Amino acid sequence: MAELQHKILLDESQLPTQWYNVVPDLPSPPPPPLHPGTLQPVGPDDLAPLFPMDLIAQEVTTERFVDIPGEVLDVYKLWRPSPLYRAHRLEKALGTPARIYYKYEGVSPAGSHKPNTAVPQAYYNAKAGVRKLTTETGAGQWGTALAFASALFGLECEIWMVGASYDQKPYRRTMMEVFGATVHRSPSDLTEAGRAIRAGNPEHTGSLGIAISEAVEVAAGDPEIRYALGSVLNHVLLHQTIIGEEALLQLASVGEAPDVIVGCTGGGSNFGGLTFPFLREKLAGRMSPTIRAVEPASCPSLTRGVYAYDFGDTAGMTPLMKMHTLGHGFIPDPIHAGGLRYHGMSPLLSHIYELGLIEALALPQTECFGAAIQFARTEGIVPAPEPTHAIAACIREAQACTESGEEKVILTALCGHGHLDLAAYDAYLAGRMVDEDVTDERFAAGLADLPRVPAGA
Amino acid sequence: MAELQHKILLDESQLPTQWYNVVPDLPSPPPPPLHPGTLQPVGPDDLAPLFPMDLIAQEVTTERFVDIPGEVLDVYKLWRPSPLYRAHRLEKALGTPARIYYKYEGVSPAGSHKPNTAVPQAYYNAKAGVRKLTTETGAGQWGTALAFASALFGLECEIWMVGASYDQKPYRRTMMEVFGATVHRSPSDLTEAGRAIRAGNPEHTGSLGIAISEAVEVAAGDPEIRYALGSVLNHVLLHQTIIGEEALLQLASVGEAPDVIVGCTGGGSNFGGLTFPFLREKLAGRMSPTIRAVEPASCPSLTRGVYAYDFGDTAGMTPLMKMHTLGHGFIPDPIHAGGLRYHGMSPLLSHIYELGLIEALALPQTECFGAAIQFARTEGIVPAPEPTHAIAACIREAQACTESGEEKVILTALCGHGHLDLAAYDAYLAGRMVDEDVTDERFAAGLADLPRVPAGA
Structure with a gap:
């Protein structure tokens, strides 16, 4: 062979x-x-x-x-640079002419990015x-x-x-x-x-x-x-760009450039970390990937929220941030991808979305877990619930290539393993998982008590 | 720095x-x-x-x-070659002049070797x-x-x-x-x-x-x-030698040769896989490591068992194998390192032990989990219960070097992560874990019904 x-x-x-x-x-x-x-x-x-x-x-x-301090680089080296995988076995299972690459952050001690x-x-x-x-x-x-x-x-x-x-x-x-x-x-x-x-x-x-x-x-x-905050803020997204900078080097080493980049978004740090270095290359005219954020249908701040000033927390103790938000009082359903259950979205990523530089897509969780099972049985890694959304969107794109015959290069981030999230897989396999069904009324209620900020403030 | x-x-x-x-x-x-x-x-x-x-x-x-078939090599490459780590942060915490290397098999899809x-x-x-x-x-x-x-x-x-x-x-x-x-x-x-x-x-x-x-x-x-059997048999240990062959190359690439190799033993496949390539080098006179097997005090087939023909299973359906055994009727206590709860030991490894080519040591589980906590807080990886035994023995050796001033090179195998074994850590941290206390009577009872095989059979 x-x-x-x-x-x-x-x-x-x-x-x-x-x-x-x-x-x-x-x-x-x-x-x-x-x-x-x-x-x-x-x-x-x-x-x-x-x-x-x-x-x-x-x-x-x-x-x-x-500059990344030497003391930080020394700790990063416990697991970084993280591997970039070519998903040969998944491609074969899908019968797709697309070439799928995934950056795997589950090798870190905490199991995520x-x-x-x-x-x-x-x-x-x-x-x-x-x-x-x-x-x-x-x-x-x-x-x-x-x-x-x-x-x-x-x-x-x-x-x-x-x-x-x-x-x-x-x-x-x-x-x-x-x-x-x-x-x-x-x-x-x-x-x-x-x-x-x-x-x-x-x-x-x-x-x-x-x-x-x-x-x-x-x-x-x-x-x-x-x-310390784990997502949303500029300095958090800044630190996460190590993911995309490595992926740029890795793809270049095999002579590839992405046509499509898909990543999951909760607060936005994994997505920003993966995509910003590629966005730089795109803005400079050196490559031209489509960049797509994937969020859960139960907490779709980009696709169903408004772009407005809102609090980052429920009690209203943080500064007001202009972002895509479902309202700081919106309590998402307890879906399995707990890391994506946040009412808002990184203000920086929200701004970039408003500028039209990225797309967004919301997916229901059963499609995501179905994709994750297929991924595990071909590539061997059991994804965390959050990146099942990225995997599902990646498979959608690869299947479109199967139909169109396009040999697209698809890049995604598998931002963590699911070893501590197997209850969600158990629910899926046992047929107990249902798709999100958030009523328009609930979304409207969440948006009803946004803080009032005069235009131009 | x-x-x-x-x-x-x-x-x-x-x-x-x-x-x-x-x-x-x-x-x-x-x-x-x-x-x-x-x-x-x-x-x-x-x-x-x-x-x-x-x-x-x-x-x-x-x-x-x-020869390893191409189809097998292709799957191995989903995670292999696995990393060899130098445990700089653990060494520093121990204040030891020893240089500690661990081969990490937890990167595999199943999380172990x-x-x-x-x-x-x-x-x-x-x-x-x-x-x-x-x-x-x-x-x-x-x-x-x-x-x-x-x-x-x-x-x-x-x-x-x-x-x-x-x-x-x-x-x-x-x-x-x-x-x-x-x-x-x-x-x-x-x-x-x-x-x-x-x-x-x-x-x-x-x-x-x-x-x-x-x-x-x-x-x-x-x-x-x-x-399919996951340990004990010759062909299983054969397949696992990929661990030691890689470790040989990796140590050579940084100009090191081990003075001591420690690994945990249940059925013996992780230990054999790590150590046999080094034993080859030792038998050929190219290096001279001490090779030490570490087993749990609750199921100490090498240090408390006998070397005799016994069944590999409880019902007596397998061929008789000459091995170190606690008796096929011995039911070990439900200690947390479930992978080490086997009454016997690989016949090949047992023979090598009889030849005096390896040493053995039994350790109580609280020492092992204490060592694992120290390891996690310095190196970042949470070990599976089985390799906590290897880590504890490794720390004992490194501490001896702290006292003696010897700059030994210690090699061990971290044969899996503990992401699915956190209940054991919870028991340890909450003070609910106790050390094994197997009575002489229980060991004697286990050995009482060994099958009778005439000498020279």
């Missing part, structure tokens, strides 16, 4: 040493975050209770490239003398990543885990504890935000927005504690 | 293309398996109801090297026209590997899972089902062996030996069905 190359590897000496900031390459900058009281753009001092100055500087930088930003966030906080980091976690991927990164830099780590996940995924909690973190069920009695919600409903199963409120409240009240 | 290399990678073109058979390099051959009725050495025809001829030929081959033999076993069975494979699984690693391999070669796969694991690890079952396998709780009502045991105790939690009896019974009764 002919010898096929499955993995395109880089060695540690080829690890990119800079993150890429897409902002200066855009035709216009994204609207600034606003202080919810004054409606004026927030300055570094407004963010200082939450983040160390190095990260605030990265949040607003206009430099195109940011999240450590790409958890590690620099822990590093900059430790450098600033911070003692403890607080954060929220939904599906548990981000909490695991920050627990891991905190262990390496000697920081305490306290995590508010969305109640529904805390109850359903005890082993996710255990994994965070293995890395030394303390994990609370959210809403908790430890914060005002949590107590207020529990007063109305002691059994409340929580949401990412609520858990963010709790973690932010604790960090804001103590100068030795800072908060 | 100085740049450290963490991963020593090979690319796919450097993947070894032959397995290594240690038998012809030994000063004497291992004793043959015997037919339990005639007490004569079993021939190929005796094994034909269970295994295809290609595997029987590998079981008894005297060739030093066996088991696919190294599952893939060729599925390939040779498919080539022989077999329709279905049966097997047993304890902790679930082997069943997952065979389910994965069967999916790739279009075979049905039916798995008897030890009842205790089936009840405690529902997600292991789900992962096998994701790959398309059918999983039964053992003892089951589907076999005579299972029904006989359930008649005495309907709630019996099973053992590897019982599950083997069930899978063997089903395979032996149907010419379209064959049986």
Whole structure:
């Protein structure tokens, strides 16, 4: 048989040493975050209770490239550069003339792309003398990543885990504890935000927005504690561009350029990390991929939300961010892809979507899990629920090529493994999984209480 | 900071293309398996109801090297060559002058070293026209590997899972089902062996030996069905030598040779696979590592068993094999390292131990999990319960170097990740894990009913 190359590897000496900031390459900058009281753009001092100055500087930088500190590169090398795979066996099963490549981030200690930003966030906080980091976690991927990164830099780590996940995924909690973190069920009695919600409903199963409120409240009240966010913000997407920079090198090493890039979007960090370096090449006229975001039909902030200023959390403690949002009071159904259950979308990615530089698509979860089963039985890797959306969209594109005969190059990101999400597969295989059915009324209710921001603010 | 290399990678073109058979390099051959009725050495025809001829030929081959088929190499390349890591961060935490290297097999689709033999076993069975494979699984690693391999070669796969694991690890079952396998709780009502045991105790939690009896019974009764074993046999250890062959190349590429090799042993395949290529180099006088097997204190076949002919299963359906055994009726305590709960030990490895070519050590599980926590918080990977034994022994050796000042090179195999074994970590962190305490009486009882084989048979 002919010898096929499955993995395109880089060695540690080829690890990119800079993150890429897409902002200066855009035709216009994204609207600034606003202080919810004054409606004026927030300055570094407004963010200082939450983040160390190095990260605030990265949040607003206009430099195109940011050097990755040596201490961060040293940790990245525990798993990076991550492999790029050519999906020969999936292609064969689909009978497609397309060439499918997937960048696999499940090789990280936490099993997802999240450590790409958890590690620099822990590093900059430790450098600033911070003692403890607080954060929220939904599906548990981000909490695991920050627990891991905190262990390496000697920081305490306290995590508010969305109640529904805390109850359903005890082993996710255990994994965070293995890395030394303390994990609370959210809403908790430890914060005002949590107590207020529990007063109305002691059994409340929580949401990412609520858990963010709790973690932010604790960090804001103590100068030795800072908060870390796993997606949405500019500096998080900046850190994740290591994914796309590696993929560019890897595809170039086999003489390929993508015709289509598809990635899943929750808060947007995996998608931005994969696609921004390719968007740079596209804006410079060096390649011309179609770039497509895939979101769950139950939480479709790009395809069903509005582009408006809204809070990042449920209690309204964060700055106002202009983004695609379903409303900060929208509580998504408890679908299995917990990492995609966020009412908003990265403001930077929302701006890029408004500029018409990317497309978006919402998919129902049974199609996604069906695609994931086919993927596992051909490529061997069991995807996390979030990237099942990317896999499903990738298979749609490859099947279109089967019909059209086009030999497109499709790139996607398999942003994590599903080893801790097998209950979702069990539901799918047993026929218990149903597709999302969110009524127009619920979407309308979520959008009804957006904060009022005068046009031009 | 100085740049450290963490991963020593090979690319796919450097993947070894032959397995290594240690038998012809030994000063004497291992004793043959015997037919339990005639007490004569079993021939190929005796094994034909269970295994295809290609595997029987590998079981008894005297060739030093066996070519790996192209179809198998093509699947290996989904994850192989696997990385060899230098444990810089663990070394620093231990303050040791030792240099620690670990070969990581958790990158495979099944998350362990088991696919190294599952893939060729599925390939040779498919080539022989077999329709279905049966097997047993304890902790679930082997069943997952065979389910994965069967999916790739279009075979049905039916798995008897030890009842205790089936009840405690529902997600292991789900992962096998994701790959398309059918999983039964053992003892089951589907076999005579299972029904006989359930008649005495309907709630019996099973053992590897019982599950083997069930899978063997089903395979032996149907010419379209064959049986696959995940450890113990010569051809299994042969396939696993891909681990050690790669590690040899990887260490050589950084100019190192091991002073000590430690690996965990259940049936012996991970240990044999890692160490046999190094044993070849040692026997040829090209290096001189100490080679040490580490087993759980609850199931210490090398350090507390006898070297005698015994059955490989509980019901006494297999040929008699001369091996270190605790007696085929010995039911180990339900410790967390389910993959090490086997009453016997690979006959080939047992013979090598008798020849004095390797050492053995039994460790209690709390020391192993303590070591694993330290490993996770420095190196980032959460080990499966089985290799926690290797990690603990590795740390013992490194700590001895801290005291002596010796700059030993220590090599070990991290043969799988613990993503599906977090309940054991939860028990450890919550203080609920206790060390094994097997009485002398229980060991004596296990050894009391060994089959009688005349000396010189």
